Amino acid sequence: MDSLKSLSMTQAALSWVSKTGAFVPTPSTIRNSISKDPKSQFPAESGRYHLYISYACPWASRCLAFLKLKGLQKAISYTVVKPIFERTKETDQHFGWVFPSSSTEEAGAEPDHLNGAKSVRELYELGSSNYSGRYSVPVLWDKKLKIIVNNESSEIIRMLNTEFNEMAENADMDLYPSHLRARIDDVNEWVFDAINYGVYKCGFAIKQGPYDEAVTKLYNSLDKCEEIFAKQRYICGNELTEADVRLFVTLIRFDEVYSVHFKCNKKLLREYPNLFNYTKDIYQIPGISSTVNMEHIKKHYYGSHPSVNPHGIIPIGSNTNYFAPHDRDRFNN
Incomplete structure (x- = not known):
């Protein structure tokens, strides 16, 4: 990793650290809601909304998990970014989530066919001319209005749980009863x-x-x-x-x-x-299991945090088999 890229990515990570040396997260700021009410500003409609996610990010992955659990793949499309942070613009030193230039560049990731954006940062700039927060995932995008509806995963999963039941394959599943x-x-x-x-x-x-x-x-x-x-x-x-x-x-x-x-x-x-x-x-x-891409997870963490892992070496790992038997169904007896 070149020194300039390493410095920029390190500065991004350290921007979350307080004067006492503790990690302090930055809250999400785009907090609109999709509603089953057809008269709402963002009504639940099949084919209208799109999720931008990273397999590496746990917050984005939980949105994808809800999408799969509720059976909303036909109603809400999604795009996956590349796992390792890259420069988002040639005019400054910001590094963040980017899209591959082709479907074969990075297994599991794909270009932004919807908006043609090169990075998640571009999505935020497309959706708002005065946005000043972090360019984070997940992004819940409104195809009709061409804006970001919400970037807070805890709120997105609640919307997916209830507001799209008319088009969900597993409408009876309620994960927040x-x-x-x-x-x-x-x-x-x-x-x-x-x-x-x-x-x-x-x-x-x-x-x-x-x-x-x-x-x-x-x-x-x-x-x-x-x-x-x-x-x-x-x-x-x-x-x-x-x-x-x-x-x-x-x-x-x-x-x-x-x-x-x-x-x-x-x-x-x-x-x-x-x-x-x-x-x-x-x-x-x-x-x-389809929401877990361990290759992306490992590439991102070990390759995007030079303040923690300056040489970007990815440990071999345990290659744990999570499909192995478990004993949890004993509680159903």
């Missing part, structure tokens, strides 16, 4: 802070204190999950919910990336019997 919402919200809160973002707090900490605090909270929460899964199949009981999808996207990346790249090495996922079997269980749900 009313009788479990309080429990789901509670689980989401501590999983998000300690696990989903906890691994990032470990990986991007630039001082020992913030790392120690984050890694302690991370493993306390993983231990808590291990205890929960000793008693029930899913995180909120014996019913699959959005909380499981949100937890899964971090767990599936844990041994291959976070344990090495983000210094989360106190204990591997596969050393937790219940957590490991739980991850295999979720992975084997129809549609979920």
Whole structure:
């Protein structure tokens, strides 16, 4: 990696670090909603919306997981970016998500046939002349109005769960059911802070204190999950919910990336019997495995964070078989 590119990508990563050396994420800012109400500004219509995602990004991957679980592939199209950050414009030093120039350039990624954009940054600039936030994925795009509807994954998955049921193949699947919402919200809160973002707090900490605090909270929460899964199949009981999808996207990346790249090495996922079997269980749900591209995941993390991995070397990894048998269906008896 050339020194200028390395410096620019390092500066991008360090922009999320506070003066105390702790990782502080930047919130999403485009927060419009799609509604089943045909009179709304963004009505749920088959063929109108498009998702831009990265297989590498856990936040984008959970949107793709909902798309597959609900059976919305015919109603909502999607495009996958390349895994490693590249320069998004020749006029400045910004590096971010880009599209391949052809369908054969990067396996699993494809050009932006919808808008002809070269990068996700261009999508934001197409959709808004005064946008000043991060050029992140996922992007939920309105083909009709040619603007971004929403770039907050936690809100996108809720829309996919309920607003497109008239065109969903699995309309009866409710991943945020009313009788479990309080429990789901509670689980989401501590999983998000300690696990989903906890691994990032470990990986991007630039001082020992913030790392120690984050890694302690991370493993306390993983231990808590291990205890929960000793008693029930899913995180909120014996019913699959959005909380499981949100937890899964971090767990599936844990041994291959976070344990090495983000210094989360106190204990591997596969050393937790219940957590490991739980991850295999979720992975084997129809549609979920197609949202996991470990090649993209490893290329992105090890190749896009020179402040953490300056030479971009990708470790060989464990090549874990997540299709191996698990024992989680015992809770259905």
